[in-house]
Amino acid sequence: KVGKTWWKETVVYQIYPASFKDSNGDGLGDIPGIISKIPYIASLGVNAVWLSPIYASPQHDMGYDISDYRDIHGPYGTLDDFQRLIDELHKNQIKLLMDLVVNHTSDEHSWFKESRSSKQTPKRNWYFWRDPKYDADGNRQEPNNWRSIFGGSAWHYDEATDQYYLALFLPSQPDLNWSNADMRQATYDDMRFWLDRGVDGFRIDSMNLMSKHPDLPDAKVIRPKEKYQDGSEFFASGPKMHDYIREMRTEVFDHYDAMTVGELGFTKDEQSVSEYVAKDRHELNMVFTGDIVDMDFGPGGKYERDDFHPRKIRHITNMWQCALPKFDGWNSVYLDNHDSGRSLSRYASDKPEHRIASAKMLATYLLTLAGTPFLLAGQEFGMANLGKDYGAESYIDVEAKNAYNAILEQRGGAESSMGDVLREMQLKARDHGRLPVQWDDSPNAGFTTPDAKPWMTINKDHVEWNAANQQDDDDSVLSFYKHLLQLRKDHAGLLVYGSYTPLKERRPGRWSSDQEQSISAAKYDGYEVLVSNGQSEFADGSVRLGAYGTVVLLKQQ
Ligand code: ISL
Structure with a gap:
């Protein structure tokens, strides 16, 4: 009954370019490095690669801050390297998905530079600019009380024109104003640029933040002690969201056989999610809902304790597996990505006595559910989080650092009071998902040359846990993944197109x-x-x- 297409039969392998494989000894992964590992990727049996951003970027948020949509970040390589990557992947029957980050740009993008230059420029309205508010004492205030996803106000004052601009992530990631038709067309041109080069689709970053409530109203004050509040009610899945997606489809995707997967933060209810993926709406092929990565967040946020219980996975899984088929929608299935801790350490166990069984258990979950599975490089041989002996200084990602510093400040600056927060970081920080891939047991794990300085910590457990020493072991996690990937092909009628019924x-x-x-x-x-x-x-x-x-x-x- 379910219509067959290539993207339903695909298993996607996520590559975080900085951390995959360095070809030139500068300590940072790069495109030639990825090309050198194509035989390995092909040997797994995956049929697509999702590449986190490789565009030109000042790298304040690891490339999710793009300064030129049509160029490659220099240290990653050139456009020629990129073309070679596409061609080599295609020769191996592997598709390539890019990360499309168009909710915001870098503040170094020429669009933003022009936009901030004057109130009169035609690009002013490509971003959100608003006048300050003033309190009773005449002090300048932000236009509303929204909190940025990375902490602090979502508004930033620009003296040149005496207005604030909106940035839901970092101050250097200003939000694009999707209600501007010229801006939308310019973005569609940039998408075609890559599709014309042979790219097979996009993972669309922060997709549902593209439409905001037109009045940008103040958020409800849920935490009175805090100055800035969660405004997601007004900036996620706003009123024009589906118009934009449909336009994007008719302008761009429909002209290519492009696969689309939209990232939906904040939107978790069945009805709203179905509006993105129900077949008769012709919007997206599939979405990522955040509930799998959020399921162990505490009441006050990610770095607060929550008593994680396996019941939650069961509930979330049963919900989406049963919900989307009702609308002829297709699921994505994932446990890991570059925004979280490794599921092995977080939801199962990386203790030596349980690690193999845990990794295989999670593999079974990922590869036997209904939907398109996404796995993060390293997951296929049981990579884990940094262990307890790595302190707060090992965490370099802006999200954990900002959260840590904000809590430290609330607690009056006492480092000794931060043990609980560090424990949560050891489970959930984005750094774990970005650890350099552990290819072998050599110094620097075969990720870069032995004497190079890797851009981030290499987990010392690579001496035991690496791809090379699992390669020829039939009982290894790596062999188990390959086996399951083959089973999905052999039993596609069941494992890809079968229907899901939860047991009691x-x-x-x-x-x-x-x-x-x-x-x-x-x-x-x-x-x-x-x-x-x-x-x-x-x-x-x-x-x-x-x-x-x-x-x-x-x-x-
Ligand atoms: O706040 C969230 C929902 O509860 C987040 O999950 C949010 O959706 C997520 O942080 C968005 O992530 C993506 O965009 C960011 C980037 O830093 C992440 O790496 C990327 O995956 C900004 O581009």
Whole structure:
């Protein structure tokens, strides 16, 4: 019943260019480095690569701040290198998705430079400029009380024209004003530039932030002690959002066989999400909802404690797996990306005694659900977070640093009071998802030359955990991933196009993944084991699962 297309049968491998493979010993990954690893990527059995941004950028947010949409960041290579990358991937039947970051640009983009230059320039309105407000004492105030996603006000004062501009992420990432038709057309031209070079689609960054409430109203004051508040009610999934997507489709995507996956922060309810992906709406092929990466956030935010419980994964999974097919929509499935800690350390266990089983359990989850799976480079051989012996100084990403400093300030500057925050960083900071890929056990892990200075910490566990030493081991995590990727192809009718029905949730009480479980039911008579991670036994119609055990049973025909 489900219509077949290539992007449904695809498994996407996410490459974070700075951290994948350095070809020239400058300590930073680059495009020639990626090209040199194409045989490895092809050997996994994935059919697409999603490349995090490689465009020209001052790198205040690792390339999510673009200063020229039609050029490559110098240290990553040239446009020729990029063309070689596309061609080599295509020769190996691997598609290439780029990261399309068009909710905002860098403040070094020529559009913004022109926009900020005067109130009269035609590009003024390509961004959000507003007059200051003044309080009773005549002090200048921001136009509204929105908090930036990276902390502080979302508004920044520009003396030249005595107005503020809006930036929902860093001050150097001003938001584009999508209500401006000229700006939209210029962006569509930039998209065509890449599609014409053979790019197969886009992961669209912060997609649902592109339409804001036209009045930019003040956010409700939820945390009275704080000056700036969460304005997402007014800046996520705004009233014109779907008009923009439909226009983008008719102007751009429909002219290519391009795959689209939109990143939806903040939008999590079934009805709103379905409006992006329901088949009859002709908008996006699929979306990422944030609830999988947010599920262990505390009430006050990411770096606050939450009692993570596996029940949450079950709930979120059951919800989306059941919801989208009702609208003929297609799911994306992921556990890891460059914005979070590694799922292995966060939701399962990287303890030596559990690490292999945990990684294989998560692999089974990722590759047997309905939808297009996305895996982050390194996940396929069980890369983990930085361990507890790495202190706060090892974390260099702006998100964790800003959050850490803001909490430190609230606590009066006492470093000794920050242990709880550091623990959350050890689980969730974006740095973990950006660790250089551990190719082998040599100094610098084969990511860069042994005497180079890598741009970020290389996890010392690479001595044991690396791609090379799993390559020829049939029981390794890497071999398990390859096996599952092959199974998806062999059983596409079931594993790609099958439908999902949750079994009755039998244990509402508390349980934890390192306890043994047994599920006995006559109804599993006549089944056989299709996949097991070595922590399961199946006999006489009943299953026993050891710690982090997983099993896939196939009904005998
Ligand atoms: O605030 C969120 C939703 O609760 C975030 O998940 C938000 O959607 C996310 O931070 C957006 O991330 C993307 O855009 C950022 C960039 O720093 C991230 O790396 C990128 O994935 C700004 O471009």
